[in-house]
Amino acid sequence: MQKKWWKESVVYQIYPRSFMDSNGDGIGDLPGIISKLDYLKTLGIDVIWLSPVYESPNDDNGYDISDYRSILKDFGTMADWELFLKEAHLRGIKLIMDLVVNHSSDEHAWFVESRSSKDNPKRDYYIWRPGKDGKEPNNWVSVFSGSAWKYDETTDEYFLHLFSSKQPDLNWESDKLKREIYDMMTWWLDKGIDGFRMDVVNFISKDTAYPDAPGEGGGYHWGGEYFMNGPRIHEFLHEMNREVLSKYDCMTVGEMPGVTPEEAVKYTSPESQEVDMVFQFEHMDLDSGNGKWDVRPWTLAALRENANKWQTSLQGKGWNSLYMNNHDQPRMVSRFGDDGRYRVESAKMLATYLHMQQGTPYIYQGEEIGMTNVQFPSIADYQDIEILNYYKEQIERGANEADLLKAIHIKGRDNARTPIQWDDTLHGGFTTGTPWLQVNPNYKDINAAQALADPQSIFHYYRQLIQLRKQHEVIVYGDFEMLAWEHGEIMAYKRTLGGQSLLAIMNFYGGTPEWTLPEPFVKGQAKLLIGNYPTEGETIASERIVLKPYEARVYLLA
The missing domain is CATH 3.90.400.10 (Oligo-1,6-glucosidase; Domain 2)
Structure with missing residues (x-):
């Protein structure tokens, strides 16, 4: 296993529009981010992934770029960006930027x-x-x-345009276009950034015959088989690496919908020389039936199967990224935990589940204080183009408004985009003006000021998890083995490196299930590394344990 700084890092995603507003216009900006860098330093993260701040008409909140080398005035100036980079680096925090080169804005x-x-x-x-x-x-x-x-x-x-009609797809068959993109990437890397998160980058190679997609009847159908992981994708990414990325000590993560573990190995293996890791979405579809908006209950068995598949398939061959929410996904505590009675416990449990796996963990802004989904009462309260298009299309088909809003409350992207809740003042301290998107009404109870002041908060638990990664190589590089395969409430897995073993046990529900610990951990008097409930002792007293609702425990056997 090759040791790399990006394997040992924890990444924090900033969605700038919703992070912190410095000038009262209701839109988060770069000076606002700078003002909160000490907060991120306290959290302990190593890398910021900054969602797009480039010049854009904002048809898709910045993912429609009209000038790759300019900063949108809503966010500030290039001087603000340069100060942000400098201040982040002074605190030992690296920066990766969003690379959006499947498409541009139609105003480019x-x-x-x-x-x-x-x-x-x-x-x-x-x-x-x-x-x-x-x-x-x-x-x-x-x-x-x-x-x-x-x-x-x-x-x-x-x-x-695979996305909005204001986001025309770029033609990667054009050598001139590729040269423009490589020059732009080099320009940013020369400015001092530490890598790229690549937006839907496995869409850039299309079947140039552009055949019809299969599907019943007329209408439009999903043609993903003709552009997801397309015919020249590995050639294009290898060339990008050769021409640009290989010349810098940088990290890359490719957002790749529809990627399989087998494909992910091709993308991320050191021999391929393409990208360092991928974002895959299989676990984000565990509660989807016929498409994203057809909400079905996720199951622990499916989550366990998925985690095991990705952990074991990439082990020793590639590298995983670990996440359960981002700017395109609902809040993880609302989706996979209990955002009511056990909000704090389940948020900590889910963080434990992720951070103890092999891969680079990604924290989405607000996750570290347990921010939840929002339930706006009217479609007029929403801003996201995907939500608005879905609602309009379904209403025209005669769908029930209440049913649509229910699905939007569960799966809509604006769940992740409500402004950060900094304190209990008006608009959660995000802005002195009118926020571009309403703040979640629960900001008086859930906010960063409260979390910082409470030593038992979700925030301080994340600090512990991040510190443990820096102290124990087994968390970063250890082999993965899933346990408790048949258990209906508990997820458990083991990590091993050299003579060390780590055991992570998570109760995903509100009951009090029992589990029998593996014998070596009982006999070896394993030490409790971290847990989300106060514990009596530091070692295992017996082989049978009873977990509290949403409890997580991690034991280390050296």
Whole structure:
């Protein structure tokens, strides 16, 4: 196992619009982030992943970039960004930026030129096709619903947009385009950043025949098999690594919907020289039936199976990223824990479950204080394009408004985007103005000031977890073995490295289940490393243990 700094790090994701507003305009900004760097230093994180702060019309909250080398004025200036980088580095915190190169904004200068005429030098920077039988070139559906093609009357052709129609897909078949992207990446790395999180990067290679997607009847259908992990994806990522990434001591994580463990090994193995780790989404679909909005109960058996599959498949071959929420996902304590009676206990339990696995843990802003999903009463309270498109489409089909809001309350992306709850003052201390998205009404009870003041808070528990990674190599590099396969309430696994063994036990429910500990941990008088309840003793007294609701324990046997 090769030792790398990014394997030993804990990453904290900042969604800048919702983090901290410094000037009262209701939008989080770079000076606001700078003002909270000491808070992050106290937490103990090693790396910040900063969601996009580039120039953008904000059709998709910054993931539609119109200038890759400029800062959106809502967030500040390039001087603000440079000060942020300097101040983060002074505190020993690295920075990775979002790399969004599957698509740009339709307001990017490249696209303005590309659409101007068929013989423009930048025409092939994007994917243009003539219509077919008076309709779109194929029947692919956009991630944000509707056709993935938009007609442009200037040249009487369609352009591909797998996301919003204001996010045309870039054409990675163009060598000129790739050179522009590599130059841009080099420019940011030369400014001192420490790597990239790559947005839907496994979408960049398409089947250039653009065949219809299979599906019953007419309408639009998911064509993922023609652009997810596409025909030239490994070639493109290897080239990106060779031309840019290999020249810097940086970290990379590729967001890759639909990736399998086998594919992830190809992407992340040191021999491949592509990316360091991937974000996969299988565990994010455990509560989805027929699509994201068809909410089904997740099961512990499925979560256990998924965790084991990814841990063992990549062990010794690649590297995992560990997360349970981000800017696109609901709050994990609401989704996988109990955000009511056992909010604190279940938030700590879930953190234990993640941070004791092999891989690089990612903390999403507010997770460390146990922020929860929000239940806005009206669609007018929501801002996210995915939510608004879904609602409009379903209402037009005659769906029930209450049912739609129920699904949005559970799975909507705005759950993660409500502003950070810093204290119990108006708007949770996020802004002195009107926030761009309402603050969760529970900010008076759940906020960072309260968490910092309480030594038993979720925040201080995260501090302990982060410190333990720095003290015990078994947490970072140890082999993984799933235990308690048949248990209906408990997840348990073992990590081993050299002569050390670590045992993580988590009760995922509100009952008081029993479990028999593995014999070596009983006989060896293993030491309790961390637990989310006050404990009487430091060693195991007997082989049978009874866990409290949402209890987590981690034992170390040296």
